[in-house]
Amino acid sequence: MFPAIIKFQNYGQQVVEAAKYIGQGSAVTSDHSNRLPITVQYPYEKNLPSERFRGRIHFEFDKCIACEVCVRVCPINLPVVDWIFMKEVKKKKLRSYTIDFGVCIFCGNCVEYCPTNCLSMTEEFELSSYDRHELNRDQTALGRIPLSASQDVSIQLVSNSTNFLEKKKFVSEKT
Ligand code: SF4
Ligand code: SF4
Numbered sequence: 497m498f499p500a501i502i503k504f505q506n507y508g509q510q511v512v513e514a515a516k517y518i519g520q521g522s523a524v525t526s527d528h529s530n531r532l533p534i535t536v537q538y539p540y541e542k543n544l545p546s547e548r549f550r551g552r553i554h555f556e557f558d559k560c561i562a563c564e565v566c567v568r569v570c571p572i573n574l575p576v577v578d579w580i581f582m583k584e585v586k587k588k589k590l591r592s593y594t595i596d597f598g599v600c601i602f603c604g605n606c607v608e609y610c611p612t613n614c615l616s617m618t619e620e621f622e623l624s625s626y627d628r629h630e631l632n633r634d635q636t637a638l639g640r641i642p643l644s645a646s647q648d649v650s651i652q653l654v655s656n657s658t659n660f661l662e663k664k665k666f667v668s669e670k671t
Contacts, residue, residue, distance in 0.1 A: 539651065540651055541651060542648070542651050544619075545619040545621065549617070549619050549621070550602045550603075550604050550617045551602070551617060551618045551619050551620045551621045551642070552597065552617075552618050552620040552621070552623060552642060553595055553597075553600070553606070553607065553615055553616070553617060553618070553638060554615070554616045554617075554618050554638060554639070554640075554641075554642055555593060555595075555614060555615055555635055555638035555639055556614040556615075556639065557590065557593065557614075557635045557639055558614075559612045559613070559614035560577075560590050560593060560612065560614045561588065561590075561611070561612055562577055562579035562588040562589070562590045563588075563611060564577050565606075565609050565610060565611060566605075566606035566609065566610055566615060567606075569605040569606060569608070569609045570603075570605055570606055571601065571603060571605065572599060572600075572601070574595060574596060574599055574600055574606075575593065575594070575595050575606060576592075576593070576594045576595075577590070577593055578590070578591040578592040578593070579591055592634060592635055593634070593635045593638065594632060594633060594634045594635070594638075595632075595633055595638060596631060596632040596633075597623050597631040597632075597633060598628045598629075598631035598632065602617070604617055618642030619642065619644060620642045620643050620644075622643075
């Protein structure tokens with residue numbers, strides 16, 4: 497008789513513990529069911545890059561003095577600066593400037609140290625290509641005004657807000 501009572505007590509404790517774990521699991525599930533999905537339907541929706549996002553480099557040919565500081569500070573000596581020395585005015589004249597984005601690690605050193613600020617990092621990140629040689633951009637391609645996700649009318653922007661209510665309002669306005 498005595499062992500049967502102990503067995504019954506153990507069984508009761510196990511039932512209580514199981515109910516506790518089921519309750520905890522259900523609480524986690526219901527907590528997640530109140531959250532909005534964080535996935536983005538790219539390319540129809542895009543997240544706005546953060547303010548200091550390091551995307552495609554923009555280059556201003558007219559401001560470049562061909563000093564090659566960008567080459568020296570680049571961890572892989574990447575920018576190719578082609579110039580000639582003009583004896584009459586004792587000055588360098590820039591002929592071409594290229595950066596290969598297939599190799600660039602987007603560290604931003606060149607932008608940071610350029611003395612004339614002719615380099616800048618943009619929020620453009622869609623650089624994929626079927627041909628890696630297309631990623632080698634010359635001064636014309638580098639000088640192109642960057643595409644901005646916020647100005648792309650063909651896509652819907654997803655708020656970066658972490659505030660649940662703000663995000664919910666943003667999504668309900670879209671639908
Ligand atoms: S550091 Fe700036 S100014 Fe000097 S070569 Fe590079 S891009 Fe041109
Ligand atoms: S971002 Fe970095 S890796 Fe790319 S060109 Fe500039 S210094 Fe070199």
